[in-house]
Amino acid sequence: MDLRLLLLALAVSATAPMAAPAADPPAAARSSMPSLAERLKTGLRVQAPDDVAFCDAVAQHVRTGRLPGKLVDSTYLWAVQRGKKYPFPAFAHVMRIKAAKLGVTLDSSSKY
Numbered sequence: 001m002d003l004r005l006l007l008l009a010l011a012v013s014a015t016a017p018m019a020a021p022a023a024d025p026p027a028a029a030r031s032s033m034p035s036l037a038e039r040l041k042t043g044l045r046v047q048a049p050d051d052v053a054f055c056d057a058v059a060q061h062v063r064t065g066r067l068p069g070k071l072v073d074s075t076y077l078w079a080v081q082r083g084k085k086y087p088f089p090a091f092a093h094v095m096r097i098k099a100a101k102l103g104v105t106l107d108s109s110s111k112y
Contacts, residue, residue, distance in 0.1 A: 036062055036072070043080050044088040050107075051088055057107055058095060066104050 034042070037059035046052055061067040075098060079091035092106075099106050 035059065036069070040072075040076060040091075043076060044091050045086055046088050051092070054092055054107060061099070061104055061106075067099060067102065071098055071102075 037056050040046070040055040040058065041052060044051075044055070046055055058067065058072055062069050062072055072095070075091055075095050079087040079094070082090060084090065096106050
């Protein structure tokens, strides 16, 4: 008798509609997620004030829609995966080139 109830419960749960995954993370999860600027600064091991300002400027351009987030993310991943101790110079150099192709000027006063 118990086996039949178990099989019936499994059959009913298998045919029940599954809840769709949430499109966005819950508000609590979003508030604990680091911002793009923080992810850039941490992952690229940024320390110099000019480099911090560069990461903030890149994040600002993403927020305003002047730079695509996917472009910044892919450049970030490329720079970090190169295996260098300090990936920021490569990121900054390539980011300036890619941004210039989109007509966006990133601060050129930095040494990179």
